[in-house]
Amino acid sequence: MSFDMLASxxxxxxxxxxxxxxxxxxxxVGGHNDAASVPFTGLAEALVxxxxxxxxxxxxxxxxxxxxxxxxxxxxxxxxxxARSGMTGGPDQVLMVSGSLQALDLVNDAMLSxxxxxxxxxxxxxxxxxxxxxxxxxxxxxxxxxGGIVLAxxxxxxxxxxxxxxxxxxxxxxxxxxxxxxxxxxLERRQALxxxxxxxxxxxxxxxxxxxxxxxxxRPPSLRALDxxxxxxxxxxxxxxxxxxxxRVGYLIADEPVIQQLLALKTDAGTGSLEQLALGDYCPxxxxxxxxxxxxxxxxxxxxxxxxxxxxFGDQVHVAPPMGGIxxxxxxxxxxxxxxxxxxxxxxxxxFNAGSGWSSDSQWGKRRLRLCFGAADVDTIRSGVTExxxxxxxx
Amino acid sequence: MSFDMLASxxxxxxxxxxxxxxxxxxxxVGGHNDAASVPFTGLAEALVxxxxxxxxxxxxxxxxxxxxxxxxxxxxxxxxxxARSGMTGGPDQVLMVSGSLQALDLVNDAMLSxxxxxxxxxxxxxxxxxxxxxxxxxxxxxxxxxGGIVLAxxxxxxxxxxxxxxxxxxxxxxxxxxxxxxxxxxLERRQALxxxxxxxxxxxxxxxxxxxxxxxxxRPPSLRALDxxxxxxxxxxxxxxxxxxxxRVGYLIADEPVIQQLLALKTDAGTGSLEQLALGDYCPxxxxxxxxxxxxxxxxxxxxxxxxxxxxFGDQVHVAPPMGGIxxxxxxxxxxxxxxxxxxxxxxxxxFNAGSGWSSDSQWGKRRLRLCFGAADVDTIRSGVTExxxxxxxx
Numbered sequence: 001m002s003f004d005m006l007a008s009x010x011x012x013x014x015x016x017x018x019x020x021x022x023x024x025x026x027x028x029v030g031g032h033n034d035a036a037s038v039p040f041t042g043l044a045e046a047l048v049x050x051x052x053x054x055x056x057x058x059x060x061x062x063x064x065x066x067x068x069x070x071x072x073x074x075x076x077x078x079x080x081x082x083a084r085s086g087m088t089g090g091p092d093q094v095l096m097v098s099g100s101l102q103a104l105d106l107v108n109d110a111m112l113s114x115x116x117x118x119x120x121x122x123x124x125x126x127x128x129x130x131x132x133x134x135x136x137x138x139x140x141x142x143x144x145x146x147g148g149i150v151l152a153x154x155x156x157x158x159x160x161x162x163x164x165x166x167x168x169x170x171x172x173x174x175x176x177x178x179x180x181x182x183x184x185x186x187l188e189r190r191q192a193l194x195x196x197x198x199x200x201x202x203x204x205x206x207x208x209x210x211x212x213x214x215x216x217x218x219r220p221p222s223l224r225a226l227d228x229x230x231x232x233x234x235x236x237x238x239x240x241x242x243x244x245x246x247x248r249v250g251y252l253i254a255d256e257p258v259i260q261q262l263l264a265l266k267t268d269a270g271t272g273s274l275e276q277l278a279l280g281d282y283c284p285x286x287x288x289x290x291x292x293x294x295x296x297x298x299x300x301x302x303x304x305x306x307x308x309x310x311x312x313f314g315d316q317v318h319v320a321p322p323m324g325g326i327x328x329x330x331x332x333x334x335x336x337x338x339x340x341x342x343x344x345x346x347x348x349x350x351x352f353n354a355g356s357g358w359s360s361d362s363q364w365g366k367r368r369l370r371l372c373f374g375a376a377d378v379d380t381i382r383s384g385v386t387e388x389x390x391x392x393x394x395x
Numbered sequence: 396m397s398f399d400m401l402a403s404x405x406x407x408x409x410x411x412x413x414x415x416x417x418x419x420x421x422x423x424v425g426g427h428n429d430a431a432s433v434p435f436t437g438l439a440e441a442l443v444x445x446x447x448x449x450x451x452x453x454x455x456x457x458x459x460x461x462x463x464x465x466x467x468x469x470x471x472x473x474x475x476x477x478a479r480s481g482m483t484g485g486p487d488q489v490l491m492v493s494g495s496l497q498a499l500d501l502v503n504d505a506m507l508s509x510x511x512x513x514x515x516x517x518x519x520x521x522x523x524x525x526x527x528x529x530x531x532x533x534x535x536x537x538x539x540x541x542g543g544i545v546l547a548x549x550x551x552x553x554x555x556x557x558x559x560x561x562x563x564x565x566x567x568x569x570x571x572x573x574x575x576x577x578x579x580x581x582l583e584r585r586q587a588l589x590x591x592x593x594x595x596x597x598x599x600x601x602x603x604x605x606x607x608x609x610x611x612x613x614r615p616p617s618l619r620a621l622d623x624x625x626x627x628x629x630x631x632x633x634x635x636x637x638x639x640x641x642x643r644v645g646y647l648i649a650d651e652p653v654i655q656q657l658l659a660l661k662t663d664a665g666t667g668s669l670e671q672l673a674l675g676d677y678c679p680x681x682x683x684x685x686x687x688x689x690x691x692x693x694x695x696x697x698x699x700x701x702x703x704x705x706x707x708f709g710d711q712v713h714v715a716p717p718m719g720g721i722x723x724x725x726x727x728x729x730x731x732x733x734x735x736x737x738x739x740x741x742x743x744x745x746x747f748n749a750g751s752g753w754s755s756d757s758q759w760g761k762r763r764l765r766l767c768f769g770a771a772d773v774d775t776i777r778s779g780v781t782e783x784x785x786x787x788x789x790x
Contacts, residue, residue, distance in 0.1 A: 016659050231400050274673060
């Protein structure tokens with residue numbers, strides 16, 4: 001008779017994973033990207049060069065350098081990526097992390113306790129919602145329109161909470177290529193949002209993971225850039241979308257005392273060095289050209305998916321062309337339950353992210369869903385949407 | 396006037412990090428390794444081969460495969476590394492993690508709640524002690540001798556706890572090349588330890604991070620191997636010690652339902668793929684030869700450090716030659732306070748890990764300290780120990 005180890009586990013854990021299965025024919029979930037665009041040859045060459053120069057440093061944690069991360073990469077992040085959204089600063093304002101998910105974990109660990117309240121966009125990243133809920137923290141959604149957060153609603157939510165004596169710990173926002181809606185908040189609204197944040201002493205946690213893949217408009221300055229040293233904003237970004245999801249490298253940018261406090265919570269003995277070395281040598285001369293090409297590939301896929309949704313669903317679905325990134329967000333008629341479509345979709349070889357998991361109010365999200373167009377080719381996108389429409393009509 | 400972000404942070408956080416400084420001349424802290432032995436050319440060649448074969452899979456999270464990790468590497472871990480300590484099993488019993496520190500976090504997250512109690516060895520890994528304490532969990536130390544855990548003391552501790560109605564959640568043990576003492580628990584004691592664990596329904600969390608670097612004796616079967624499917628043991632290992640610390644790749648081995656539950660807590664979207672791809676191609680043909688050479692290099696350094704300690708400190712210090720790994724553990728006379736030596740050591744360009752942080756009872760650890768001999772060359776080891784003895788004598 002064998003010992004029941006699971007009986008010693010906590011009783012409040014997330015449900016155990018199922019065994020893994022390969023993706024179906026029409027896989028529109030998650031954040032996978034365009035396989036033909038991954039610059040693996042360039043990354044390999046960069047890594048070979050970096051290892052020839054400093055491979056023996058692998059013998060030391062953090063390559064013998066600062067635990068903030070590989071310094072050439074931090075310099076690239078703050079000077080070149082930061083400049084894309086108007087930020088200035090030095091490499092000691094950058095903490096390299098093991099994917100932007102670790103950035104979320106570090107900020108949550110630093111700021112949240114059970115019973116706290118945070119503000120999120122009414123549709124937002126599902127991985128953030130599940131994190132907040134597991135911490136026993138309440139999230140309150142703020143209304144979105146085609147320019148992002150509706151400021152009148154933000155003010156109303158803040159006033160309502162204040163009337164109840166509640167001070168939210170932060171506002172989590174994805175202003176540039178919002179996940180899942182694909183919108184970009186215009187400059188003026190960013191300035192007004194910052195003014196409200198200052199008025200209410202509301203910290204902003206700005207997630208710009210998709211911002212390097214903006215094509216629908218000129219990329220506005222980040223909230224952190226507009227804050228101009230005001231201390232109101234912690235910023236995070238990632239190489240998962242711009243280079244490759246299987247690289248687990250992201251970054252936090254904040255004022256140095258904040259970075260040093262977050263670093264004290266990063267007890268993982270450093271972020272992977274091969275990935276940081278490869279990016280540190282690859283990015284300075286190749287990032288811009290690569291991202292320009294990737295955007296062209298993604299834009300074609302986005303157009304194909306939006307056209308397919310409009311052709312197949314007509315008036316039944318609202319969809320807006322995304323301003324960048326890899327997702328479209330579909331809104332169905334009142335009464336639709338996209339969770340209920342999942343079994344029939346699965347039987348038809350289709351995976352999508354039901355809107356309930358990407359919404360602060362899961363009821364509000366029930367008639368919505370997210371499709372990723374990053375990985376599938378145009379033909380697969382078209383046939384997949386056709387099949388999804390069949391599933392919808394027969395459900 | 397700028398916003399005080401830190402005022403919004405939790406009040407119970409670890410102290411913020413200081414700015415990073417390069418290591419001093421005699422750096423004997425942490426787990427750095429022998430720079431001359433790092434197989435960076437082989438790793439680069441392996442990665443180039445792997446990326447040529449499947450580089451476009453970087454476009455997908457987990458390379459498009461199982462979230463348990465890169466399957467060729469999991470196969471190597473369970474079949475070849477597992478075989479080194481007598482384990483059998485399949486790749487679905489392996490979860491690749493971002494360094495063995497993530498293994499500790501996952502197991503702690505799964506098993507521990509504030510107020511719980513765990514058993515540890517009286518001298519143990521400092522990063523585990525700090526993790527347990529930050530979770531609000533109590534750790535109780537079990538006596539060690541030159542063969543590891545003293546079983547009579549383990550039984551006494553268990554009986555004392557039971558008398559108080561306390562059931563410890565697990566026993567954390569490093570049976571092979573114990574950190575920091577460098578001992579290896581003999582086979583018979585392992586069998587007897589398992590019998591006690593069964594008798595008391597005590598889960599065992601077995602950390603074999605240093606076990607591939609055993610040279611003082613033949614490596615015994617792991618507790619997990621001896622348990623033979625009994626379900627009593629969760630095992631973790633790492634490539635940080637055997638290949639390079641700057642690679643953040645470790646692994647958990649446990650029964651499949653346990654692995655699937657731990658996977659549900661691993662919300663990092665996967666462990667770094669470049670590192671897994673490089674190891675997956677490098678290890679099957681190169682691991683054994685590399686580790687044999689690394690052991691030869693480390694053994695020379697270990698001998699040099701033990702000799703230097705004995706020459707410089709004579710009867711004042713007890714030190715035992717380690718059976719492997721990269722550390723020696725020094726015990727000073729009653730009344731010594733190695734924490735108090737730190738400032739003078741720092742002024743002399745010496746870093747060491749004071750024993751209080753590597754001991755369940757920090758008072759017990761006060762007259763002890765740990766030295767890492769992995770990174771320094773033999774001359775530096777000798778001069779560093781000479782300087783440390785001067786600091787000790789003048790303190």
